[in-house]
Amino acid sequence: MKNEVLPTETIQEFSKGLVSKNSGNQNFGDVMVVGGGVSGIQASLDLATAGFKVYLIEKGASIGGHMAQLDKTFPTNDCSM
Amino acid sequence: MTFTEVDQVEGEQGDFKIRLKTKPRYIIEEKCTGCSTCTEYCPVQYPDAFNQDISGNKAVHVYFSQAIPLVAYIDESCLYLKDKKCDICRGICKTGAIDFNQTVQKTDINVGAIILSYGIEPFDPGVKDEYGYGRLQNVVTSMDYERLLSSTGPYEGQVRRTSDREHPKKIAWIQCVGSRRVTEGDNSYCSGVCCTYTQKQVILTKDHYQDAECTIFHNDIRSFGKDFERYYQRAEAYDGVRFIRSYASIEKENPENNSVVIRYSTFDDGVKEEEFDMVVLSVGLNPPADSRMLADKFGIELNAHGFNKEIHSNPVKTSKPGVFVSGAFQGPTDIPESVFTASGAGSQCGELLDYRRGNLSRERIYPPETDVSQEEPRIGVFVCHCGANISSVVDVPSTVEYALTLPNVVYAKEQLFSCATNSAQEITELAKEKGLNRVVLGACSPRTLEPLFRDTLREAGLNQYYLDMANIREHCSWVHSKQKEDATKKAQDIIRMSVARAAWLEPLQEFDLPVNKTALVVGGGIGGMTCALSIAAQGHEVQLLEKEKDLGGIARRLDTTIEGMDVQKHLNDLITKVYQNPRIHVSHEATITDVSGYVGSFVTTVETEGQIKKIKHGASVLATGATEYEPEEYLYKENDAVYTHLELGEEIAKKEEKVVNAETLVMIQCVGSRDEKRNYCSRVCCSHAVKNAIKLKKINPDMNIYILFRDMRTYGLREDYYREAADMDVKFIRYEPEEKPQVEAVEEGGRSILRVTLPDPVLGYGLELDADVVSLAAAVIPSETTTKIAGQFKVTLSPDEFFKEAHVKLKPVEFAADGVFLCGTAHYPKHIQETINQAYGAAGRALTLLSHDTVVASGSVCVVNEYDCVSCGACITACTYGAIEFKETPKGKKAWVNPVLCKGDGVCNAKCPTDAIVLKHFTDEEIFGQIDAAVTDEEIRKQMDAAFEDA
Structure with missing residues (x-):
């Protein structure tokens, strides 16, 4: 990812106490995003920026997905990191 | 949460109960600093999955060097996990992060909505x-x-x-x-x-x-x-x-x-x-190998290929309410689509859960800023080991010693990871304790961590622009891993330069701009309406502008999509929803006459049905659509049996006898596309041709249909329809651009026909097709208002004169100009589902702006010294953001930079003949100070002497 940087708060938010503090509520404003590739990261960032709490679930050791493995991206040959 | 999978899902939209299963990493995440020392000592070699198993890695390692979280994990090849043979890493790890006793953890969470981004x-x-x-x-x-x-x-x-x-x-x-x-x-x-x-x-x-x-x-x-x-x-x-x-x-x-x-x-x-x-x-x-299992878990339907079964009117949805899908799980897609469908899925979650927005966000409170601008510089230098990334090459302790000898440096210290939470706190504490008023970090590129360290300075009550980052990782240790001594010298050079610059740094103020909560959407086609509805559903007023009398755009001319979606029904639904929505205000026959303002507070003047409206809005979405090229070739307009694909579709919908009863029909692809004049592919025409051909074959199976093409571009799942058409005996004949087909009108046996001739590269001789009807795949071209609107909103166009997005992969629905977004065919030709996806994406991105009360503008902007300005206007022409204008001053007309519009790129500085325009935070003093420190006077003299001696 070149332009997007996970804000520290977002990362902390992901990893924080997993039991929702709002268990009294009927409906939940939290969102779960399953899959931490470019699409899952973008969805999480947008939702967190727009004021929601997000759980980003990734089955592997790191987020980034297949895009992290690419050398560059077409048609601009930008680095895919 | 990494190493985590969804185990169970229960409940409904608004209240899902999820059980998560987290596999052991055997590393305590909070303790691991990602230094990779454990990897060095681990004796087990095994194939590295990140490098496609081509090279090796160790049983304990960080997945890849930029992994997030930057934390190691232990693989099943570990000797301890196999039979408790080796625990070298546990002894090596200084922070005690290795924990072989970790087990599978189950966690329960409650969420209101789910987005599946499984990828491919x-x-x-x-x-x-x-x-x-x-x-x-x-x-x-x-x-x-x-x-x-x-x-x-x-x-x-x-x-x-x-x-x-x-x-x-x-x-x-x-x-x-x-x-x-x-x-x-x-x-x-x-x-x-x-x-x-x-x-x-x-x-x-x-x-x-x-x-x-x-x-x-x-x-x-x-x-x-x-x-x-x-x-x-x-x-x-x-x-x-x-x-x-x-x-x-x-x-x-x-x-x-x-x-x-x-x-x-x-x-x-x-x-x-x-x-x-x-x-x-x-x-x-x-699709993911276990997509069937996942689908069962979430209760969603899949298509025959194993991707989510598309709901044509909204591809982000699944068959289960509250579960959305983004990225390539919709079907094979490229990165930009993965990004905007993600924003689109976000927007739809927002529609669902708007009432809960913001309840969880917290305000940061910083200590008051101390004014140190009149003090002598007191610089603190922190040199980061970056685990072993820097310290394995650069001698960090001697670099710290060196830093202490530099002018204005009062304190220096090494840190294992400056970016770790406790290290950042240490910087804050030491800045206060030692009375530092500027901080230099010898660490990595500012690209990623500058915001974090600026924050660290703010926590210490210092202006955040009193920070300079000396990049001794990317610019030094990573590129000179084999020249340790020289690398250490270079690191010291870089830090010396940074310290010199830091002495010149000035405090700068960022400012909060208020955000008007209204959105303006330009264009009332499928893209504009979909976007407007999604924004309105999240509680915002939307002003929707349409240049025609009626909403609908070019989709009014489409009967169905290739997948069989009833376009007119969908369009009527959308139009009804737009008119019924109390938050959406439509202006018909609207022309924009003026746009002023900036992100958060635009004012757009519109002429609509004889009235002038001034609209105040915080965000703008440009969805001005595209139009069809009017062919000048193949007897179009000369012969009434020659249609464009759009017209042919309309005739088929009407079951026009001349068309549906034709004995032979020839379609010619790439008319006005992929040539010198329009060097791009119109993307939709191949599928459009196949769609029309299948429809005609269903009405009249005996019709001879020929599609003359260059490359059939029925990409993605549309390939199945191409195959279906071929199975229905539609004949596909390829032609080369150098030998285009010829069409002439001839009379034969009292019947007027269109004779199409072309060489066939497969058969090796010329073909002659006598057609009753010819249909042309006319190019999709930008609508005529695109250029004017681009000028008004100060956004750029790509070479083909469609709107140019901020970044082709990562920012596909926004412009470089803040607060302006785009969607639909104004961006590039695309299919209806793609437009819908992108429209939701633009809504999602617009919401990340509209949901805030203020936006922050950078302090690093240009400013004009009126005394030196000669009013030549060179800077005004150079600025691509329209941030500079002339203003009347007591000294006459002078250039003035609007700090809100300025992006701090400094292009104007280079153009100014009198150096009257300055980019703050990159002033001449700061940069010259840094350059002068690069090579000492003594060094220059030495080199000159040496040169003389040689001569």
Whole structure:
């Protein structure tokens, strides 16, 4: 990812106490995003920026997905990191 | 949460109960600093999955150097986990992060909505023996090749053969591996990305090795995306690059040199065999292997291929309310689509859960800022080890010692990871304790961590612009890993320069701009309306402008999509919803006369039905659509039996006898596209032709239909319809751009016909088709208002005069100008579902702005010294953001920079003949100070003396 940087708060938010503090509520404003590739990261960032709490679930050791493995991206040959 | 999978899902939209299962990492995440010392000492070598198993890694390692979280994990190959034999890492780890007692953890969470972004799996060619993958050493997949090209790859950016580690000279790519094949184990659909990624790999290979010979065996070249056609031409133009249109099969390996023999055929030479040093299989995209299981878990329906079953009117939705899908789980897609469908899914979650927005966000409170501008500089230098990233090359302790000798430096210290939470706190504490008023960090690139360290300064009550980052990682340790002594010297040079600059730094103020909560959407087609509805559903007022009398745009002329969605029904639903929505205000016959303001507070003046409206809004979405090129060729407008595909579709919908009863109908593709004038592919016409052909065949099975094409670009799942048309006996004939078909009107036997002639490269002789009707795939072109609107909103156009997005991959629905977004065909030709996806994406991005009360503008902007300004206007022309204008001052007309619009790129500085315009935070003093510190006077004298002596 070149332009997007996970804000520290977002990362902390992901990893924080997993039991929702709002268990009294009927409906939940939290969102779960399953899959931490470019699409899952973008969805999480947008939702967190727009004021929601997000759980980003990734089955592997790191987020980034297949895009992290690419050398560059077409048609601009930008680095895919 | 990594290493985590969804175990169970219960409940409904608004209240899902999820059980998560987290596998042990055997590392305590909070304690691991990612320093990789454990990896160095681990005795177990095993294949590195990140590098496609080409090179090795250790049982304990960080997945890749930029992994997030930057934390190691222990693999099942670990000797301790196998039979408790070795625990070297546990002894080595200074922070005690290794924990072999971790077990599977189950966690329960409650969420209101779910987004599935499962992505894709690369097709595994190992499933079929004929591809030779795994059997022949020098056959690799495109994913393997991607790693070979990468500087973090198995051979550090060197492409090497598996058999002998030599650089391959002759490389072949075989396209459509696993795609567009109906054979067992392959996918029938087109993966949509392989043509262009192969061209990328060819270009990068030629960058690596000028003398490489690259051969691509392909079927149709599907360069249907924005700027793809030019990219294809660029790849094709290299010397030593051959694009060969032929099926190719892997025959055998040459036992002497392990090279691979490929058999293929061309029209000129017939069947041939040729040897290549390396063969790359351009593998397609599969849905995740366990997609069926996942679908059952979430209760969603899949299509026959294993992707989410598309709801045509809203591809982000699944069959289960509250569960959305983004990215390639919709079907094979490229990165930009993955990004905007993600924003789209976010927007739809927002629609669902708007009432809960913001309840969880917290305000940060900083201590008051101390004014230190009048004090002597007191600089603190912190040198980061970055685990072993810097310290394994640069001698950090001696660099700290060195820093203490520099002017104005009052304190210096080394840190294992400056970015770790406790280290950042330490900087804050020490700044206060030692009375530091400027901080230099000898660490990494400012790109990622500058915001964090600026924050650290604010916590210490210092202005955040009193920070300078000396990049001794990317600019030093990473590139000089083998020259440790020189690298240490260079690190000291970089820090000295940084310290010199820091002494000149000035405090700058960022300011909060209020955000008007209204959105303006320009264009009332499917894109504009979908976007407006999504924004309105999240509680915002929307002003929707339409230049025509009626809403609907070009979709009014479409009957159905190729998948069978009833476009008119969908359009009527949308129009009704728009008119019924109390938050959406539509202006018809609207023309924008003026746009002023900036992100958060725009004022747009509109002329609508005889009135002038001034609209105040915080965000703008441009969805001005596209239109159809009016052909000047093939007797269009001269002969009433010649239609465009759009017109033909309308005639079919009306069941017009002349069309549906035609004996022979010929379609000509690429009319006005892919030529010198419009060097792009119109993307939709191939599917459009196939759709019309299938419809006609269903009405009149005896009709002879010919589609004359250059490359059939029915990408993605549309490939199935191409096959269906071919099975219905629609005849597809390829033509070359140099020998375009000719159309002439002739009378024969009292019947007027259109005679279409063209050479056929397959048959090798000319064809003559007598048609009753000819239909032209007229290009999709930007609507005529695009250029004017671009000027008004100060956004740019791409070479083909569609709107140019901020970043083709990562910011596909926003402009470089803040607060302006785009969607639909104004961006590039696209299908209706793609427009809908993008419209939701634009709404999602607009909401990230509109949901806030303020936006922050940077303090690093330009400012004009009126005394030096000669009013030449050079800066005004140079600025691409329209941030500079003339203002009347007591000294006359002078340039003035609007700090809100200025992006701080400094282009104007370079143009100013009198140096009157200055970019704050990059002033001449700051930069010259830094440069002067690079080479000392003494050093310069020494070098000059040496030069004299030599002379």
